[in-house]
Amino acid sequence: MSSANLTRLMAAVTLLGASTTSSALTCSASVGTLAFGNYNALYGPPTDSQSTLTVTCSSLLSLLVSYTVSLSAGNSGNSAARQLRQGGNALNYNLYKDILRTTVWGSGANAVSDSYTLSILGIGVDHIYPIYGRISAGQISAPSGNYSDTITVTVAY
Numbered sequence: 457m458s459s460a461n462l463t464r465l466m467a468a469v470t471l472l473g474a475s476t477t478s479s480a481l482t483c484s485a486s487v488g489t490l491a492f493g494n495y496n497a498l499y500g501p502p503t504d505s506q507s508t509l510t511v512t513c514s515s516l517l518s519l520l521v522s523y524t525v526s527l528s529a530g531n532s533g534n535s536a537a538r539q540l541r542q543g544g545n546a547l548n549y550n551l552y553k554d555i556l557r558t559t560v561w562g563s564g565a566n567a568v569s570d571s572y573t574l575s576i577l578g579i580g581v582d583h584i585y586p587i588y589g590r591i592s593a594g595q596i597s598a599p600s601g602n603y604s605d606t607i608t609v610t611v612a613y
């Protein structure tokens with residue numbers, strides 16, 4: 457097998473921010489692409505990457521802000537087993553809440569919840585959350601190419 461078949465190029469996850477509003481409070485999410493770069497199935501450890509998600513909330517009143525940030529399952533339909541895809545080919549990967557990559561970030565019980573008090577009138581307050589990504593090691597059956605997934609970020613408050 458040639459080295460071209462063993463190197464996976466440009467595996468990336470596109471994270472799309474979503475927002476909702478209520479009469480006294482607005483929150484939004486922004487996040488960039490989490491790019492894994494080259495993946496080599498013959499090299500022992502998994503391939504890791506990181507991105508940052510920013511949740512910005514503002515209000516005309518001083519109030520307690522509580523929200524939950526969920527990440528969709530993407531291509532696979534299962535947040536416990538996400539897949540980067542190129543046509544019919546797939547690379548298994550996942551997104552995590554913690555740097556050790558032990559807690560998958562998804563929805564429901566796997567979402568991130570936070571709360572704080574907004575006290576500045578109408579000025580947005582940013583809260584920053586790291587997103588840790590990992591492609592599992594040893595996926596030698598996936599051919600070389602550009603793999604991607606699209607994840608929707610939802611902020612519920």
